[in-house]
Amino acid sequence: MNKIIRNPKEAMKMNISEKILAKAAGKSTVHPGDIVDANVDVIMVHDLTGPLAIEAFKKMGVNKVWDNKKVVIILDHQIPAESVKMAELHKMLRKFAKEQSVRIYDVGEGGICHQVMPEKGYVTPGSLIVGADSHTCTYGAFGAFATGIGSTEAAAVFATGKIWLKVPETIKIYVKGQFQKYVTPKDLILSIIGKLGVDGAIYKSVEFTGPTMKAMSTAGRMTVCNMAVEMGAKNGIVEPDETTSKFLEGRIPNVKESFKSLKSDADAAYEKTINIDVADLEPQVACPSSVDNVKPISKVGDVEVNQAFIGSCTNGRIEDLRLGAQILKGKKVKSGVRALVIPASQEVYAQALKEGLVEIFTEAGALVCGATCGPCLGGHIGLLASGEVCVSTSNRNFIGRMGSTEASVYLASPATVAASALTGKLTDPRTVGAK
Amino acid sequence: MKVKGKAIKFGNNIDTDVILPGKWLSLIDPKELAKHTMEGLDLTFPEKAKKGVIVVGGKNFGCGSSREQAPLALKYAGVQCVLAESFARIFFRNSINIGLPVIECKGILAAVNNDDEVAVDLEAGKITNLTKNQNLQGIKLPPFIMEILLDGGLIENLRKRVTKK
Numbered sequence: 001m002n003k004i005i006r007n008p009k010e011a012m013k014m015n016i017s018e019k020i021l022a023k024a025a026g027k028s029t030v031h032p033g034d035i036v037d038a039n040v041d042v043i044m045v046h047d048l049t050g051p052l053a054i055e056a057f058k059k060m061g062v063n064k065v066w067d068n069k070k071v072v073i074i075l076d077h078q079i080p081a082e083s084v085k086m087a088e089l090h091k092m093l094r095k096f097a098k099e100q101s102v103r104i105y106d107v108g109e110g111g112i113c114h115q116v117m118p119e120k121g122y123v124t125p126g127s128l129i130v131g132a133d134s135h136t137c138t139y140g141a142f143g144a145f146a147t148g149i150g151s152t153e154a155a156a157v158f159a160t161g162k163i164w165l166k167v168p169e170t171i172k173i174y175v176k177g178q179f180q181k182y183v184t185p186k187d188l189i190l191s192i193i194g195k196l197g198v199d200g201a202i203y204k205s206v207e208f209t210g211p212t213m214k215a216m217s218t219a220g221r222m223t224v225c226n227m228a229v230e231m232g233a234k235n236g237i238v239e240p241d242e243t244t245s246k247f248l249e250g251r252i253p254n255v256k257e258s259f260k261s262l263k264s265d266a267d268a269a270y271e272k273t274i275n276i277d278v279a280d281l282e283p284q285v286a287c288p289s290s291v292d293n294v295k296p297i298s299k300v301g302d303v304e305v306n307q308a309f310i311g312s313c314t315n316g317r318i319e320d321l322r323l324g325a326q327i328l329k330g331k332k333v334k335s336g337v338r339a340l341v342i343p344a345s346q347e348v349y350a351q352a353l354k355e356g357l358v359e360i361f362t363e364a365g366a367l368v369c370g371a372t373c374g375p376c377l378g379g380h381i382g383l384l385a386s387g388e389v390c391v392s393t394s395n396r397n398f399i400g401r402m403g404s405t406e407a408s409v410y411l412a413s414p415a416t417v418a419a420s421a422l423t424g425k426l427t428d429p430r431t432v433g434a435k
Numbered sequence: 436m437k438v439k440g441k442a443i444k445f446g447n448n449i450d451t452d453v454i455l456p457g458k459w460l461s462l463i464d465p466k467e468l469a470k471h472t473m474e475g476l477d478l479t480f481p482e483k484a485k486k487g488v489i490v491v492g493g494k495n496f497g498c499g500s501s502r503e504q505a506p507l508a509l510k511y512a513g514v515q516c517v518l519a520e521s522f523a524r525i526f527f528r529n530s531i532n533i534g535l536p537v538i539e540c541k542g543i544l545a546a547v548n549n550d551d552e553v554a555v556d557l558e559a560g561k562i563t564n565l566t567k568n569q570n571l572q573g574i575k576l577p578p579f580i581m582e583i584l585l586d587g588g589l590i591e592n593l594r595k596r597v598t599k600k
Contacts, residue, residue, distance in 0.1 A: 035577070048460045052503055055463065061594045078461070085461040134501040134525055150503035150529035152589050159593060164579075198448050199495035203524055232495060234524055290448060377457040377500070396499060398452040400475040405456075 015170050015268035017205040017237055020145040024128040032169040032269075041127035042070050043157045046113045048077045048379075049132035051089045052151035054096045057158050065100050066161035072122055073097050073104040074113040077373045082380035111345030111371030114138040114226065114313040119347050121251040125240040125259035130154070130163055135313050135395065137228045141221035142248065143240030143259055148229065168234045169271040170205040175212035177279035182429040184323070185220035186315055186393065186413035188212075189227045190284035192276065194294025202232030204271065207264065212278055213238055218247040219319040226314045227395055230291040239263055283428055285391075286411035289399045297416065297428045307338045307390040308421035310414050311369075312376040315393035316344030318351045320414040325357040327418035327433045328364040334424035339366035340382050342374050366421065378402045384409075391420045436557040436585060438515040438536060439565075440489045442547045445476065447493035451505035451526060454497070460504055468504050469511035484513040489553045492519035493544045497526020506530040516555050518543045518562060518573065531580055534588035538562065540573030557584065 014022065018030050025036035045053050050073055057065075065071050073093055081087035097104035110116035114135055117123050125143035130136065132154040139146035149163070157163055173192060179185075193200070206228050213221065221238045228236025240259040248255045282296035310316070310324045321343060333339040341361045343349040349371055352358050361368050375382035376394035383403030384390055390402055390409050397409035412420070415429035422432055453475025455468060462468050473480035490509065496519035497505060506529045509517065516536040520543060530537040536557050543562065547553060551566040560575035576584070586592040 049501065049503070051463055052507075056590050059590045059594070061597050083461060089461060089463070132501060134499065136501075148501040148525050150501055150525060150532060152503060152532040153528060156532075156589055156593055159597075198498060199521065199523075202495060202521060232498065232523055377452075377460075379457055379460070383458075396450075396452065398450045398475070398499060400456045401452045403458075405475055 013265045013268045015207060015264040015270065016143065016239060016262060017145055017170055017207065017235060018167060018268070019262065020126055020128060021165065021167055023126070024145070030167045032167050034167045036165055036167060037162055038128055038165050040070070040130055040157050040161055040163055041124070042072065042122050042129045043154060044072045044074060044113055044117060044122070044129070044131040044133070044136070045151070045154050046073070046077055046133055047075045047079065047086070047089060047093060049151045049154065050093050053132055053154040053158065054092065056152040056155035060155060060159050062159040065102060065158045068101045070161070071100070071102045071158060072117070073102060074110050074116050075104070075106055076110065076112045077377065078379045079107045079372050108346065111343070111348070112313045112316060112373055115316065115344035115348065118142060118247070119251065119345055124252050125244060126262045130157060134229045135226050137233065137235050138222050138226040138313060140225040140228065140235050140237035141218060142244050143237065143262055145235055145237065147235045168203055168205040170207055171201055172207050172209060172270040172273040173276065174210040174273060175208065175276045175278060176210050177212055177277040179278050179281065180430070182415040182433050183278070183281050183283055184413040184415060185216055185223045187281055187284040188276070188278055189224045190286050190294050190411065191281060193227060193231050193286070193292050194284065196231050198231055198290060198292045200231045201228065204233055206233045206236045208236060208238050214241065217319055218243055219317040222317065223314055230395060283413060283416045283430070285416065285426060286397055288397050288408040288410065291395070291397060291411065297426065300426050303389060303410065303426040304424060305337060305391045305420050305426065306388040307340065307382060307384065308417045309340045309375055309382060309390060309392040309394065310417050311340065311342030311344065311374060312394035313344060313373070314395045315414050316342055316348065318348050320393065321348065321352050321357050322355070324414045324418040325360040327415060327429060328366065328422065329360050331364055331422055333365040333421045337421055337424050338382065339364070339421040340375065341366050341368045343371050345371050375402050391417050391426060393417050436536070437554065438489070438557070439552070439554040440487045440515045442491050442549060442551045442553045443480070443483060443488050444491045444544070444547060444549050445493070448495045448498055449492050450499035451497055451502050452499055454505040455502060455508045460502060465507045465511040468508040472508040472512040481512050487513050487515050489555065490514050490517045491543055491547045492517065494520045496522050498523035501525045501529070503529045503533060506533055506535045510535040518555070520544055531583055532589040534584060536584055538573040538576070540571055542571060546571055557581065
C-alpha cells in the first residue's frame with residue numbers, strides 16, 4: 001500500500017478552509033481526505049427543509065436541541081404561505097421554535113435565508129456553518145466554512161451539534177483585472193462554471209482570490225460563493241478583509257478579532273490553480289437547461305423573453321437592485337414582458353425604498369414583491385407556462401425549475417435582466433445602459 | 436446487504452429538480468412524494484419503479500438543491516439502490532441518511548442497459564449485471580456509513596447511539 005508520507009513541516013501549511021475545519025474538529029492540522037467530527041457553530045433550516053428536519057428530530061429520541069442559540073429557522077421559500085399545506089408547515093415550524101426557544105424569522109422579519117443570516121449576525125469569519133439548503137455556501141463570502149446538508153442530517157446536528165465532514169481538496173481561482181461597465185461578479189461566476197462544468201468542483205473546496213476579489217463588494221463575493229455549489233463544490237470561500245469587517249460591523253461582536261490570522265498560508269497546497277482575467281469579460285448567459293451551458297451574450301442569438309426576474313439569494317441585494325434600476329430608470333418595460341423584482345430581505349427592501357429604487361421599478365412597469373425565494377424554485381409568484389422564456393438573476397435553469405417542464409430559463413446578471421426587460425429579448429446591458 | 440432489480444438508466448447531471456420538482460416540496464408524506472418521482476424526465480417512472488428497480492446514472496447524480504425529498508421520493512417509489520459514475524455530495528449524504536443505498540462506480544453507465552437485471556452487494560461494493568453476466572467493482576462505503584445504511588438511516592442510527600449512552 002502506498003502511504004503518503006508527509007514532511008512534518010508541511011503540517012503547518014494549510015489553506016483557509018482547512019484551517020477552519022481543523023479548528024472545528026479540535027485538531028492542529030487536517031489534510032484533504034481526512035474525515036473529521038466537527039463542531040458546528042450555527043445551523044439553519046428553512047420552510048421547505050425544516051419540517052422534515054423536525055420530524056426526523058422527534059424520531060431521534062432527543063428532547064432538546066443541543067444549543068438553542070445556534071439554531072436558526074428562516075421562513076423564506078414560500079412566504080407568505082401560498083397554500084394551506086404551506087401554512088400548516090409554517091405553523092409547525094413556529095411551534096417547534098417556541099418549544100425549543102429557537103429564533104425564527106417569520107414573514108416580515110427577515111427574507112431569503114442566505115441574506116438574513118449575515119444581516120442578522122449569524123455569520124462569523126472562521127466559523128463552521130451548515131444549513132439545510134444547498135446555497136449555504138454563500139457565507140464563504142465572509143470567510144466562513146459553510147456548506148449545505150439535508151433535513152435528516154440537520155436534525156442530527158440539532159441533537160448533537162456535530163457533523164462528520166471529509167476535508168476537501170481545494171481549487172484556487174485567482175481573479176485579476178477590472179470589470180467593464182455592466183459586467184458583474186455574476187458574469188464572472190457564470191464564466192467559471194462554463195469553463196469547469198457542473199461537476200468541475202465536485203466534493204471540492206473553491207477558494208476565490210486575487211486583486212479582483214479583493215476589490216469586490218461583499219454583495220459580489222456572495223454572488224460568487226453562492227454559485228460554487230453549481231459546479232459541485234462543498235464550499236466557496238474568500239479571505240475576509242476590511243470589506244468584510246465593514247459589512248459585519250455592528251452585526252457581530254469583535255469583528256476584527258474574528259478573522260485575525262484567518263489567511264491561507266503562502267505555501268498551502270491546492271489541487272490546482274486557475275487564473276482568470278476579467279478585463280475582456282463580456283456579459284455571460286447560462287442557457288437552458290444546465291448551469292454550465294454558458295455563452296457570452298454576443299453568441300446567444302435572438303431569444304425573446306416573457307419574464308425578467310431580478311432577485312434570489314444570488315442577486316437580490318441592494319447593489320443588484322441599484323444596477324437594475326440604473327438601467328430601467330425613466331424607461332418602460334417592453335409590452336408583453338413581465339418584470340419581477342424581489343429584494344432578498346426586508347433590510348434590502350427598506351433600503352431600496354429609501355433610495356427611490358422601488359419607485360423607479362414601479363414606474364418602469366416592473367412588479368416589486370416582498371422578500372421571498374419566489375419564482376427561483378417554482379414555488380410561487382411568477383411561475384412559467386409551457387413554451388415561455390424567463391431571463392433570471394437566480395442560480396438554476398434546470399428543466400421545470402421555474403414552473404412548466406416545457407419552459408426555458410436563461411441565467412444572467414441583474415444588468416442583463418434589466419436590459420432584456422426593456423427590449424423583450426436577451427440584450428447586452430452595455431448597449432442600453434447609460435454610459 | 437444485497438439488493439436486486441431491473442435497471443432504469445438516466446444520463447449525466449440528473450438534478451434534484453427533475454427528480455422531485457419544487458412544486459411538490461410542501462408534501463411531507465413520502466408516499467405522496469413518490470407519485471411525482473422523476474416527473475421532470477419521465478412521467479411513467481413511478482409505475483415502472485413499483486416492482487423494485489435499480490437506478491443507474493452518469494456523472495454528478497443528484498446535483499442542485501439539497502432537498503431530501505428527492506432521495507425520499509426515489510426510495511418510496513421502489514428504488515432499491517442508485518449506482519452512478521459520481522454523485523453530488525449533498526444527495527449522496529441525504530441518501531445514506533434516509534437509508535437509500537448509493538454506490539459510485541466508474542464505467543457503470545456503459546455497462547448497464549435499461550431493463551438489465553442488476554444485483555448489488557453493498558458491503559463489498561460489488562455490482563453484477565446478471566443479464567450480461569458481468570461484474571463491476573464500485574467504491575466501497577466506509578464502515579461507519581455502511582452502519583448508518585444497515586440501521587436504516589441516520590434517525591435509527593442516532594437513536595441507537597443515544598439509547599446506548
